[in-house]
Amino acid sequence: MKDLVRVGLLGCGGFGSVELWEHRDSKETYAMKCVSKGFIVKMGMQDSIINEKNILLMTNSFFIIKLLECFNGSQTLYFLMEPALGGELYATYNRKGLHGMLGQSEKHTKFYIAGHRTFARNLLLSEGGQLKLTDMGLAKFVVGKTYTTCGTPDYFSPELIASSGHTIAVDWWTLGILLFELMAGHPPFESPTPMETYSKVMRPG
Incomplete structure (x- = not known):
């Protein structure tokens, strides 16, 4: 040091x-x-x-x-x-107004979706704009199912909310949530409280 x-x-x-x-x-x-x-x-x-x-x-x-x-x-x-001098993905999106821009939003979303593997609130950017995942305090290696509940409520999948045990399939759910949010500027089940968000996620049909 x-x-x-x-x-x-x-x-x-x-x-x-x-x-x-x-x-x-x-x-x-x-x-x-x-x-x-x-x-x-x-x-x-x-x-x-x-x-x-x-x-x-x-x-x-x-x-x-x-x-x-x-x-x-x-x-x-x-x-x-390793430093990520590009800052946070969400801060960059908000600062540059990338949400919902015709053509531009789709181009940026495709690029960042390709590097996504977890809840979106832990995503940083390198100096060159590449996606970097950070904050592993609640991470763990899993074989089969896990019952841990953690993360951002807007990204919770139905099986996570139901505590029925979840697999790597939750990655695909969070990928869809991130894709929607990068394009629209807000998550699909956005609500004033987490309980209302969970209710929307679990609603049939």
Whole structure:
């Protein structure tokens, strides 16, 4: 870590912050996820943090943010990661008004759908506009069915809501939701509350 220099803040949330760091000699830039140990213990997230680290170390995909190194500070855990300097997919869509543009929306949607593999709220963009998946705190490897309920309510499939057990088929459901939202600017079952969203999803026909 002594070889790195902090450049500035990229973003922050309840868990801590993500900062831009630079290597002193090579001038390569990195994203440093800084997580408060006190927050981890307070929220009972010890297993989640370890799980996130292990999953990121096991994955090797162009579409997933790479974990390069971990550092253990006195009050903070540090994850040195590949930077995604293009920002969040949704922020870019909103800023550039890509939703619903004749011809343009379809072109961009096809490009980003090709890289989609999970709930859409964890999608970042590289400097060149390529899709990068981040935030593996609730991820897990599954063989067969799983009964975990997590994610964005707008993207929940019927079997997820019913807690009947779900498979990789939920990826196809969330793909359809993302496609609709990128084209229309809002998810298909959008409602004021999650319970109303679930009701619409489970409605027959």
